[in-house]
Amino acid sequence: MSDAGAAQGRDADGSDDESVDAQDAERLEERRVAAVERLQLVDTPAEERFDRITRVARELFNVPIAEINLINDQDQFTKSPQYGGSGAKRHRTESFCDITIQRPGLLVVPDATKDDRFSWRDVVTSDQHIRFYAGRPLSLGEDLRVGTLCIVDTEPHELDEEELRLFEEMGLWAERELLADIDIDRAADVQRGFLPGGQPCPPEYAVAGVSLPHGGVGGDFHTWTATDDGFEFTVADVMGKGTAGAILATDVRAAFLARVGGDVGRTVTEVNAQVAQDLATTGSFATLVHARVDRAGRLDYADAGHGLTIIVRTDGGVERLDSTGLPIGILDDGVWTTLQTEIAPGETLVVCTDGVLDLFDGTLDSLDGVARLVTAGGGPAAIVERLVALSDTQQRSDDLTAVVITRAG
Template identity: 35%
Template sequence: MSAVPLEERFALAPEVEEDRLRAVEQLYLLDSAPEERFAQITRMARFVFEVPMAAVSLLDRDRQWFKQCDGLDLSGSVPRGQTVCQATIKRGYDHPEDPGLILEDTLDSEFCELPAICGAGGIRFYAGYPLFGPGGHPVGTFCIYDTKPRQLSSTQRDTFVELAAWAQRELQSTDDLERAANVQRQLLPPPLGDLPGYTVCAVCLPAYAVGGDFYDHYPVQGGTIFTVADVMGKGLGAAILTATVRSALRGASRAIDGVSDSIDLAHAVNATYQQIRDDLSSTDSFVTLFHFKVGTDDGLVQFVDAGHGFAVVIRADGSVLPLNSEDLPLGVLPEDRWDAHEVVLEPGDSLIVASDGVLDLVGGGDDIRAAVKFVAQHADPTDLCAQAHIRAKGAAPVDDITIVAIRREPSP
């Protein structure tokens, strides 16, 4: 055997390795929890090939980390220099036309001295196929192992490649989802900055990588427009509709603001619905929405509540005023219309609008009183958003959580 260590024999050019590691990081999978979508692949592989072990892994800088590992007694990762998969990664660059690596008997290979192979009950058969990430870089492997030498027939080799393609699609799905999550985060407005006489804080915490909630704000004549909306559902489908609703509502509001001295919120919401009605109908979806304008000088809040269900004013004395209407969400009735209402924020008052995920955040089930109590105890916007982050970290949310909190500061 060669005296050159395996990690040197299968090392990549430094610039190639850095690009490859960047691709690994862009998947956002390292050290993540097990997922059933990968477990289905390894279970199928063990059944089809009658092997005791199968795995989906990523090769980091100094370790092979297993996203899914069936039949292998591992603590999550092994040193990269002690793996056969480092050769499979190298083969992905050197032989892209045939990147799979099959060792019918590992004791007859250059890897025979690896701890996982030379020990009692060690791996005697290995089949690995590189998995590719962003930029086409091999980032990991799909592998099957056996404790005895064996061969794969041509049909079995085809099946092995098909299962590797399944694992590849799951990695691609991860990459696409993270790109969608980045886009959705970028669509959230930047912090409002200086709004004289007011403190504003907002938070949006998707239950999954992407979500169906959003908030928005932008200045108009005499004040600032805010929106909190919740598209039915979670995940990528809801996120697509979320972007549609946001764009349509922004366009309608700004168009009306451009031709009128006083913006008509009800007109903006009704015009938005006309634009998206067919989309909501064809996808059997609906949108709850709280769309409002805060008058900078007088604290007048004009609002449209389309079945949103959680908007309250916390008065300076601690009393709570719910802002409710009987209007339905967008998309429930084909010819529905919405009306505007008003309330005044006095100095020291806070307006808090949240999606229904806040109910899960406070552990109140469907009891809205627990959520009202929570926001009343944290009426200061900065404090409320901080508490929302703390609670969400303590228990992963099962629904998207969005909160917009605005406080009119007490007069000097």
């Protein structure tokens, strides 16, 4: 190298550019690993709030595998989903996601056999037969990419522009859940005084509800309103921080109460259009169920990424109602559909939030525990009392809301 070239290759203090870059990279990696540790999620059990994201991703992109992975200094830990009998950890150098976190933006591998970074890896050449991979790095700000949301298939794939946009939005959802762990005392019971009381429904039904914030404030809410032939109700979990979450929850609640009587799917669509900008500006979103029950037992409902509604049937069977779209606040132009089912005489419907799952094992299997509280009898008020009593015996890390509706037998 010439003297001029050597001079260009050094900083003013005489250090090599490459050495400085390496030091910067090392410091950034130390901060990144510290951010992973600050989340305190590695080696923790499954949680429905993360499983919900991977479940929706599998359905949206029609792939067999969707995961949320966290990567520390040595390992990749799969936070969601966690399969019984298989390890949730692998060495990070064996994973596609280790490449994903090395740069911002989506990493899409349409066919791993044609990509030199991946074609030689065991997951491609072995019986796992991985072909398609797409990964979205999950960041905690300041370029600290702590993990990924990824989707995987055994067949080659391409993602079109709309799918890429949706995948980016799903990544934002996952990031917001991670950020919630840094300020777990978020949420708001600013609307505590707005919680409904009394019986909004005709004599064919009994209803009871509860909203318990984790801390002094909480972002869950429930509301119900009488209609000419029955009643409407909403159960929502608004993601936010501190009093901001409370303000947003009040905003969402008011938007629903202003639209009583319309088609429930269209109502969710209209509420999203009204509040999406507010939610996006504050980095928030809301999962919710909005529904109407008539006197004959017909239930019309729309589920915005919530998925925590069950009906305990007269034969003891438990039916979980499907989600009909993403949470509100994810897409400005999202559309939600209305689904129908029936609550027969003697049957009980329960809608709850993640905090109820925390009273059991934190997964969807917890809904079986909720169903057992229902089958113990006594009607909605007694069921809510059991939930509150169970909550009083445990340390909760989330707000808890439930609405219980029983049709007279």
